[in-house]
Amino acid sequence: MKALRSCLAAVAAAAMACSLAACGGGQADAGRNPDGTISISLAGWTLATRPEFQALADAYHQAHPDVTVELKEYSADDYDKQLIADLSAGKAPDVFPMKNLRMYYTYAEPGALADLSDVAAAYRGDDALRGLDDYTIDGKTYALPYRQDVWVLFYNRTMLAKAGVDAPDGTWTWQDYRNVCARLKRALPEAGYADAYPTYHHTSWQSMPQGIALAQQDRGEAREVFLSGDYTYLKPMYRLLLDMQDQGLTLPYNTVSSSKTTYQSQFGTQKAALLPMATWYLGPLADQQRSGDADRFDWAIAPLPQRTRADTAHPKSFGDPTGFAISGTIGGERLAVAKDFVRWAASEDGALALARTGTLPAYFSDTVLDAFFSRSGLPQDAMSRRAITGSAISPENPVGEATQTIQDELNIAHTSILSETKPLDAALASAAKAINGSGLLPGRQE
Amino acid sequence: MGAQDLAGRGGGARDNSAHVRTLRNRNIRNGLLFIAPNFIGFLVLILIPVVTLFYTSFTKWSALGEPSFNGLANWRRLFADENFKTATLNTLYYAAVHIPLTLALAFGLAVLLNAKIRGRAFFRTVAFFPYITAIVAVAQVWSMMFDPKSGLINQFLGLFVDDLPGWLSSTSWAMPAVIIVGTWREVGYFMILLLAGLQTIPAELYEAAQVDGANGWQRFWHVTVPCMWPTLFFVTVTLTITSLKILDLTLVMTNGGPGISTLVLAQYVYRVAFERADFGYASTVSLMLFFICLAVTMLQFWINNRRERA
Numbered sequence: 139m140k141a142l143r144s145c146l147a148a149v150a151a152a153a154m155a156c157s158l159a160a161c162g163g164g165q166a167d168a169g170r171n172p173d174g175t176i177s178i179s180l181a182g183w184t185l186a187t188r189p190e191f192q193a194l195a196d197a198y199h200q201a202h203p204d205v206t207v208e209l210k211e212y213s214a215d216d217y218d219k220q221l222i223a224d225l226s227a228g229k230a231p232d233v234f235p236m237k238n239l240r241m242y243y244t245y246a247e248p249g250a251l252a253d254l255s256d257v258a259a260a261y262r263g264d265d266a267l268r269g270l271d272d273y274t275i276d277g278k279t280y281a282l283p284y285r286q287d288v289w290v291l292f293y294n295r296t297m298l299a300k301a302g303v304d305a306p307d308g309t310w311t312w313q314d315y316r317n318v319c320a321r322l323k324r325a326l327p328e329a330g331y332a333d334a335y336p337t338y339h340h341t342s343w344q345s346m347p348q349g350i351a352l353a354q355q356d357r358g359e360a361r362e363v364f365l366s367g368d369y370t371y372l373k374p375m376y377r378l379l380l381d382m383q384d385q386g387l388t389l390p391y392n393t394v395s396s397s398k399t400t401y402q403s404q405f406g407t408q409k410a411a412l413l414p415m416a417t418w419y420l421g422p423l424a425d426q427q428r429s430g431d432a433d434r435f436d437w438a439i440a441p442l443p444q445r446t447r448a449d450t451a452h453p454k455s456f457g458d459p460t461g462f463a464i465s466g467t468i469g470g471e472r473l474a475v476a477k478d479f480v481r482w483a484a485s486e487d488g489a490l491a492l493a494r495t496g497t498l499p500a501y502f503s504d505t506v507l508d509a510f511f512s513r514s515g516l517p518q519d520a521m522s523r524r525a526i527t528g529s530a531i532s533p534e535n536p537v538g539e540a541t542q543t544i545q546d547e548l549n550i551a552h553t554s555i556l557s558e559t560k561p562l563d564a565a566l567a568s569a570a571k572a573i574n575g576s577g578l579l580p581g582r583q584e
Numbered sequence: 585m586g587a588q589d590l591a592g593r594g595g596g597a598r599d600n601s602a603h604v605r606t607l608r609n610r611n612i613r614n615g616l617l618f619i620a621p622n623f624i625g626f627l628v629l630i631l632i633p634v635v636t637l638f639y640t641s642f643t644k645w646s647a648l649g650e651p652s653f654n655g656l657a658n659w660r661r662l663f664a665d666e667n668f669k670t671a672t673l674n675t676l677y678y679a680a681v682h683i684p685l686t687l688a689l690a691f692g693l694a695v696l697l698n699a700k701i702r703g704r705a706f707f708r709t710v711a712f713f714p715y716i717t718a719i720v721a722v723a724q725v726w727s728m729m730f731d732p733k734s735g736l737i738n739q740f741l742g743l744f745v746d747d748l749p750g751w752l753s754s755t756s757w758a759m760p761a762v763i764i765v766g767t768w769r770e771v772g773y774f775m776i777l778l779l780a781g782l783q784t785i786p787a788e789l790y791e792a793a794q795v796d797g798a799n800g801w802q803r804f805w806h807v808t809v810p811c812m813w814p815t816l817f818f819v820t821v822t823l824t825i826t827s828l829k830i831l832d833l834t835l836v837m838t839n840g841g842p843g844i845s846t847l848v849l850a851q852y853v854y855r856v857a858f859e860r861a862d863f864g865y866a867s868t869v870s871l872m873l874f875f876i877c878l879a880v881t882m883l884q885f886w887i888n889n890r891r892e893r894a
Contacts, residue, residue, distance in 0.1 A: 219858055222647050244861040248649030392753040395841075396727060542860040550667075554843030559755040565843070568666060575664050577657065 169471040170204075177206035178476050181221065181234035183214040189495045194284075194483055197491035201482070205475055207233075225250050230465045232476045236281045238458040239272055239535040240542055245463065247539070251280040252464040252473060257481045258282060266503045267484060269459025272533045283459035283500035284483040284492065287416040289349065290455065290525040291315075291442050292423075296435040297334070297411040301325035306440035308521055309450045312378055315412075315443040319387040322411055331408065338410035339379060340401040341391045344545070344552040345456075345534055346414060347375035353456035353532035354445045360456075361536035367574045369548065369566050374445070376555050376562050383556070391556035406432030414442060416457055417526060421496025424515025438517035439525045455529040459500050502527055540578035547572045637874075641867040651864060658868040668869060670844050671852040672876075674759065678848060679827040681763050686823060689771045691816075694778035695808070708779070712772040719769075723836035726765045727752060755845035758838055762846055766833055770826070774819050781815030782808070817888050821881055828877050849873045 170176045182191030195207035210231045212220050218241045224230040225245070236242050245251050258279035261267045269283035291306055298305050303321055310318070315337075322336035340346050355371040357363050363371060383390040388410070389399060405413040406426055413419075420439070426432035441453035462480045464473065482488050486506060489499030493510040507527065511518060535541050551569040554560035560568075573579065641658060643651035662668055697708050714722065729736045730751035738748045749757040785808065793803045809816075831850035834840060840847035840855075850873065857866035 218861075222861065226647050241861065244646045245648065248646055250648045392732075396731060396752060543862070546855060546860055547667075550840075550844050553841045554755075557753055557842040559753075559842045559845065572666055575661070575666075577661060 175204045175206065176471065176475055177208050178233060178472060178479060179208045179210050179231035180479075181212055181217075181231045182209050183212045183217050183237075185209060185211050190285075190492055190497045193491050193495045194488060197488070198479055198482055201487065202478075205479070207479065225465070228467060230467075232468050232472060233462050233464055233479055235284075236273075236461045236463050238460065239533050239537050240458075240545060242273065242281065242461075242535075243275065243537050243539055243541055246275055246280040250466050252466050252468070252477075253278055253280060254282060254464065254477065254480065255279045257477050260481065261484065266486070266501050266506075268500050268502055268531055269461070269533075270484075270500075272459055272537065273461060275537060281461035281463040282480050282484040283461045284480075284488060285460035285497060286457060286500035286502070286531065287418045287460075287498055288455050288457040288526060288529050288531050289345070289414060289416045289442055290439040290529070292405055292413040292415055292419065292437060292439050294405070294408060294411045294435055294437050296437075297326070297329070297331060297408060298322075300329040301331075301411070302329075305438070306443075306521075308441050308453070308524065309447070310440075310443040311447055311450065312375075312443045312445065316378060316382060316387070319382065319412070320385065323385075323387055326411065331411075334408060335389055335404075335410045336387050337382075337412035337414075338399075338401060338404040339382070339388045339394075340399075340413075340415065341379070341394050341552075341556050342399070344549045347379055348372060348548055348552065349456040349534040350414070350442060351375040352534070353454045353530075354442075354449065356445070360532040361538070364536045364544065365538050365540060365580055367570060367579050369551075369570050369573075372548075372566060373562060379556065380558070380562070391553075395553070395557070402426065402432070408433050408435060417498045420498070420516055421513065424513060425496070427515055438519055439522045441525045441529050453525075453529045454532065456532045456534050458534045461500075498526070538580060540573065540576065540580075543576050543578055544573050637867045637871060640864055641871045643864045643867075644862075645864040645867075646861045647863050654864070658865050661865065662868050662872065667844060667847065667852060668849075668872075671847045671849045672872075674844075674846060675828060675830070675848045675850075675873075675876075677759055678763060678766070678830055679824065681760075682766050682827050682830075683820070683823050685763070686767045686770050686774060687816075687820060689767065690774035690819070691778055693771065693775045694782055695804070697775070698779060698782045708776070711775055714769045714771075715773040717769075719832050720836055722765065722769060723833065726761075727837060730761050752838055753842060755842055758842060758846045762834055762837060765837065766827075766830065769833070770823075774823060777819055777822075778812070778815060781812050785811040813891075817884070821884055824880055824884065825877055828873065828880065849876075 180191065180195060182188065185191060191209055195209060198207055199205060217237055221230060221234060222244075230250075236245065255278050258270060258273070261270055261282070267283065268286040270279070273279050273281045273283070291310075293306055295305055301322055302325060303318055306318075319336035326332075326334050326336065351372045351374070352360050352364055355363055357371055379388075382388050389404070393399065401413060401415055401419070402422070404410045405415070405419075406423060417439075423432060423437070427434050441450070442455050444450045444453055462483055464476045464480060468476065483492075484500060486501050486503055489501035489503070489506040490509050492499040493506050494513075496510075496513050498510060499506055507523060510516075511523065516522075535545060547569040551560075551565040554565040555562050640651050642653060642655065644654045644657075645651035693711055697704055697711070701707075730738075732738055732748065732750045732753055735751070737751070741748055749760075751757050751761045789807050789811070790803055793807050798806065829850050830848050831854065834846045834848050834851055835854075838846040840851050849869065853866050853870045853873065856862050856869060860866075
């Protein structure tokens with residue numbers, strides 16, 4: 139029995155040691171070194187192909203030689219899962235990106251993020267910084283945007299010209315877009331593009347069309363409509379997509395999902411003349427044309443088509459900001475330095491460092507946009523620039539407790555509708571029923 | 585027993601009991617050390633999490649911070665949850681077709697490959713291959729074969745029928761497609777188990793039956809099946825549990841779609857936990873899966889016990 143007791147004692151001691159070590163991981167609040175330097179850690183993903191994290195770390199170190207920003211790599215696909223595991227084990231980096239708004243509430247609500255309202259206050263009233271308001275929960279801010287992508291319409295100028303179709307001029311409604319596609323369908327084979335579709339809808343993502351429909355609906359502010367429990371505002375866009383895939387104007391959803399089609403392969407190799415997509419494709423498309431991974435053709439971007447002609451004067455688009463948050467477990471000097479890094483990354487200085495890597499920053503000043511468009515291979519026309527600066531940007535995932543549940547249910551509806559396995563009305567009705575039944579919508583908690 | 589033998593040989597009767605005690609303690613210590621690697625793993629990775637699950641199913645928890653107790657809210661939500669109902673029905677549908685189909689095919693193959701035929705070892709290996717092939721590769725290749733237009737399967741079926749199934753892009757055909765792949769993958773594994781059972785049946789029983797004038801069919805039903813009962817029972821229980829827990833195949837082949845026509849319980853747990861970070865409610869759903877597995881297995885044991893007593 140004594141042996142048994144000593145064995146159990148040893149196991150218990152080992153378990154305690156492990157848990158203490160785990161708790162200790164995040165508390166390493168060493169402050170500054172004796173020589174006055176300090177290093178903070180920053181999470182990133184696919185560091186080998188995404189220069190933005192290293193660029194920010196280097197630029198900040200250059201401006202603040204006493205601070206070193208060390209990168210910690212995460213998987214791009216499982217970023218949130220890995221970060222949640224690290225946060226709950228107390229081993230998260232000091233600063234980490236909120237990849238989109240979908241998980242933001244999950245992090246902020248249980249106190250895993252430091253309150254950055256004081257840092258955010260410095261930017262109130264600065265219209266150049268986009269997406270800041272999307273991070274507000276009950277009047278507090280827990281992350282600051284540093285990147286802001288926006289959905290636009292990519293078009294292949296070469297294909298349109300050969301087909302004798304006018305390029306988008308920023309006044310298109312979705313009906314115009316559909317009509318142009320119908321004309322392209324007839325003209326493209328004669329222009330030498332026998333296998334090409336007029337447009338490509340990347341329906342593997344529910345953003346196409348749900349993000350567009352939310353941004354362009356006329357019922358009210360995006361967050362309120364999204365959290366209202368009524369999703370009938372999605373109907374017109376789905377009707378359009380269904381009609382277009384039935385008419386053969388775009389690759390149908392079933393093919394897109396079963397063959398795991400990429401938008402790069404469709405637009406980049408001229409299998410589609412038009413492509414609604416976010417600005418994160420600008421840099422890679424220019425790079426791929428240079429490296430030969432994409433065909434060489436003349437292209438540009440325009441604002442997304444709109445619901446009505448009147449809306450085209452002030453086009454509405456969408457995109458979640460990407461922001462930096464700080465671990466709620468750090469304090470003292472380390473917290474102060476981390477806050478300064480986050481403030482800097484959102485500023486014009488941080489934006490300039492980011493823009494040079496081909497990433498669209500959240501700070502849309504003229505200087506920043508000049509730097510962004512100065513990369514070789516990007517379109518230089520006024521319309522392309524207007525597509526970015528002139529679009530009002532709604533969040534794709536307005537922040538709330540129910541955000542992930544709503545998106546998950548709407549994704550189920552999305553696959554049912556576009557695979558034409560369930561009628562539009564029925565699919566949206568059952569999503570709404572599940573969302574309302576979850577008890578997570580504001581004012582409906584049990 | 586070993587301790588006493590050794591102690592007996594060890595020496596005088598006076599310190600005999602002390603010896604016995606020391607040796608018994610040493611045996612216990614060694615025994616514990618031997619099971620420790622497995623037991624500690626089981627304790628830390630399975631037992632403690634499972635026990636914790638009972639508590640988290642009554643809480644709201646995002647994996648960050650502490651779980652907050654919310655009484656029966658998760659359970660009330662569960663019984664009103666359409667996705668949960670569909671996922672349960674889909675899981676039962678998969679199990680109800682997959683279990684008998686796999687069992688019948690595996691048993692048939694085992695009997696066939698137990699006979700003295702040429703190339704027996706080769707065919708046994710071939711039947712086992714799908715089980716050791718990577719699931720992602722399997723799912724990818726089958727998805728291509730199930731393609732409604734250009735897939736091999738529909739091109740072949742097109743020779744005979746006009747109205748071809750949509751397979752993975754149809755809500756009514758996606759589950760049969762998943763079942764076909766599931767059966768194809770697992771039949772070889774269960775065949776090996778049944779084959780091992782078949783080889784324990786004494787040849788004399790068949791000879792005696794033959795002398796008594798039993799034909800092949802009668803020998804199968806009155807010799808093979810009764811002798812195989814313990815193996816068949818084991819295989820059925822294992823097959824039932826793996827069928828109810830099915831996740832990898834639907835995750836890679838259909839991701840639960842189209843819509844939620846192939847969403848199974850295990851995948852619903854995964855979605856709620858890791859995609860919605862709603863670990864409290866995910867615990868509730870996984871407890872229900874646990875209870876379903878438990879109930880079905882207990883029913884099987886009850887039937888087996890009754891049969892053995894009869």
